[in-house]
Amino acid sequence: xxASDRRTGxxxxxxxxxxxxxxxxxxxxxxxxxxxxxxxxxxxxxxAGNTGNMYQISVFNTALTASVATVGLYFAYxxxxxxxxxxxxxMGIGAYTSAILTPEHGFVxxxxxxxxxxxxxxxxxxxxxxxxxxxxxxxxxxxFAEIAVLVFRNWEVTxxxxxxxxxxxxxxxxxAGYEFATSGQIFWFxxxxxxxxxxxxxxxxxxxxxxxxxxxxxxxQVSESNGIDPRRSAMTLFTYGSTxxxxxxxxxxxxxxxxxxxxxxxxxxxxxxxxxxxxxxxxMWGGVAGAxxxxxxxxxxRPVKEYETVVYSLLLLATIVLFPNGIVGGVAWLAEKVRHxxxxxxxxxxxxxx
Amino acid sequence: xxxxxxxxxxxxxxxxxxxxGLAGTLLGPVxxxxxxxxLSPMLFAFGAAIIGGFGRFGGVVAGAxxxxxxxxxxxxxxxxxxxxxxxxxxxxxxxxxxxxGLFGGEARARL
Numbered sequence: 001x002x003a004s005d006r007r008t009g010x011x012x013x014x015x016x017x018x019x020x021x022x023x024x025x026x027x028x029x030x031x032x033x034x035x036x037x038x039x040x041x042x043x044x045x046x047x048a049g050n051t052g053n054m055y056q057i058s059v060f061n062t063a064l065t066a067s068v069a070t071v072g073l074y075f076a077y078x079x080x081x082x083x084x085x086x087x088x089x090x091m092g093i094g095a096y097t098s099a100i101l102t103p104e105h106g107f108v109x110x111x112x113x114x115x116x117x118x119x120x121x122x123x124x125x126x127x128x129x130x131x132x133x134x135x136x137x138x139x140x141x142x143x144f145a146e147i148a149v150l151v152f153r154n155w156e157v158t159x160x161x162x163x164x165x166x167x168x169x170x171x172x173x174x175x176a177g178y179e180f181a182t183s184g185q186i187f188w189f190x191x192x193x194x195x196x197x198x199x200x201x202x203x204x205x206x207x208x209x210x211x212x213x214x215x216x217x218x219x220x221q222v223s224e225s226n227g228i229d230p231r232r233s234a235m236t237l238f239t240y241g242s243t244x245x246x247x248x249x250x251x252x253x254x255x256x257x258x259x260x261x262x263x264x265x266x267x268x269x270x271x272x273x274x275x276x277x278x279x280x281x282x283x284m285w286g287g288v289a290g291a292x293x294x295x296x297x298x299x300x301x302r303p304v305k306e307y308e309t310v311v312y313s314l315l316l317l318a319t320i321v322l323f324p325n326g327i328v329g330g331v332a333w334l335a336e337k338v339r340h341x342x343x344x345x346x347x348x349x350x351x352x353x354x
Numbered sequence: 355x356x357x358x359x360x361x362x363x364x365x366x367x368x369x370x371x372x373x374x375g376l377a378g379t380l381l382g383p384v385x386x387x388x389x390x391x392x393l394s395p396m397l398f399a400f401g402a403a404i405i406g407g408f409g410r411f412g413g414v415v416a417g418a419x420x421x422x423x424x425x426x427x428x429x430x431x432x433x434x435x436x437x438x439x440x441x442x443x444x445x446x447x448x449x450x451x452x453x454x455g456l457f458g459g460e461a462r463a464r465l
Contacts, residue, residue, distance in 0.1 A: 128446070131453035139404045142397055143445040150439050161435075266397065 032202040039288060040195050047191070051184030058183050063295035064190040065251045068197050070275045070287030072244025075204065077273070078281045079213040080237030083138035085269045086125065087245045089148035092264030093118045094246030095253035096158050099170045102254075107174050111250045118246030119239055126235040145266050152261040165261040173254045186255045193251060194288075197244060201284050204240065209233055278319055280326020289327045293319075401445040405455055413457035421445070 043064070050056040069091060076084035094114045101110035129140040154160040159167060173180050173189055180189040204210060215223035216230040224230055253259045271294070279290025297315065301308045323330035377399070398421065406417025421441040429437030448456060 128450040129453075132449045133453065135400075136404055136449050136453055136455070139397075139400055140446055140449040143401065143442040143449075146397065146442045147439055147446070150436070150442075154435050 029206040032205060035285065036198045036202060040191065044191060047187050051187055054183050057187050059295060059299055060187055061183060061190055061255050063292045064194055065248050066275060066291035066295055067194055067288045068251060069245050069248035069272050070291045071197060071201055071284045072241040073272050073276050074284045074287045076238045076241025079210060080234045080241065081217055082234055082238045084141060084238065084241060085138055085266055086141040086145045087272050088264045088266065088269035089145035090118050090122060090242040090245035091249030091252065092148055092152055093121060094249030095259045096152060098250040099167050099253045099259060100157065102171055114250050115243055115246055119243045122239045122242035123235065126238045130231050142266055145269060149261050149265050168258050170253050170257050190251055190255065209236060213237055278326055280328035282325055282329050286326045286328045293327060405445060405448045406457060
């Protein structure tokens with residue numbers, strides 16, 4: 001069984017039992033909605049006490065923004081199978097477009113145009129590289145990312161020649177006349193956006209597109225002979241994931257108020273990958289968990305001062321060794337262990353994923 | 355039947371590591387040295403290997419020379435400001451139209 005199929009794998013037997021007992025037919029992957037509510041509630045509870053503290057809440061805001069980008073990366077990379085090293089570049093495309101258009105057209109319109117531009121560019125990139133596989137696609141995406149950063153740095157429109165691509169004084173997000181001016185207000189705005197993103201993603205997780213993508217990943221020839229176009233599902237998922245990346249860029253630009261080309265380099269995309277891998281590639285929740293873990297880790301390491309970088313790296317290594325399936329994978333494994341012991345040795349076979 | 359010694363005198367990682375070290379030594383006099391300098395030359399090297407095609411040693415060298423030429427001629431004849439864009443654009447286009455590199459695909463031994 002594929003690692004990413006774990007959740008639906010555990011849900012299926014219960015659903016079948018309910019159907020057999022004469023209840024309503026099971027809703028495929030219904031438990032996702034509960035998880036969305038739980039994740040949002042946990043973040044809200046953790047953040048609510050800190051909305052007055054400018055510094056603490058800005059760390060939350062960074063983590064929320066990164067979550068949106070890593071959830072996108074999950075769809076582009078894990079489901080679509082595309083090495084999306086362009087994720088940070090798409091953040092930049094979203095951030096610059098929205099920052100430039102907001103003064104004249106307002107936040108909502110600017111953000112909308114930013115997402116559309118990013119989606120079109122992502123689809124074009126995926127179309128251009130449709131025959132490139134694995135490392136070839138990775139290099140193509142990296143080349144795209146490098147070009148994007150060079151454009152931010154050199155183009156007149158992004159204040160390239162005069163200001164090195166730095167934009168200042170970007171207005172905070174405002175929706176329907178209400179402006180989210182303080183960091184505390186921005187926190188609730190970002191949480192709401194993450195909620196919408198997670199709900200949309202759950203719809204995608206439950207859609208035939210996901211099943212097609214998994215089939216293409218597992219057995220490309222057989223799924224193709226069954227009428228699934230392997231390119232189409234990959235290109236759609238890459239476009240969706242990259243658009244989420246652009247959304248994260250929009251959120252970042254308007255919550256920080258300033259952007260620079262350095263924030264969208266390939267290294268940043270690799271950092272997003274690290275978040276996804278640490279959190280667990282098995283599901284989109286791994287992206288959220290990894291984003292929060294990696295954003296908060298340096299904050300917890302303040303007491304060790306000059307050894308911060310060393311301890312940070314050691315902790316990353318330890319996490320990778322101890323949780324080969326990421327934090328979410330590790331928690332699922334522990335939960336299964338506990339359940340296993342309580343039931344007295346009856347295994348449900350959930351932990352057998354590679 | 356041919357016997358191939360499974361234990362090479364040097365582990366397989368040693369050669370590339372030595373070559374990378376040599377590349378670093380050569381890069382030293384022409385570029386600024388910082389601990390973080392690695393990523394952009396590495397991407398360039400990857401690009402060269404990809405567009406040459408991993409299959410042949412000569413292809414990789416040709417890819418590297420081609421990228422360098424594209425950068426310098428692009429900078430000289432088209433636009434100095436956008437000099438750095440040209441090699442990446444070349445990478446993107448070559449991968450788009452020759453998805454396995456200019457000179458073919460996987461590493462193969464002639465038997």
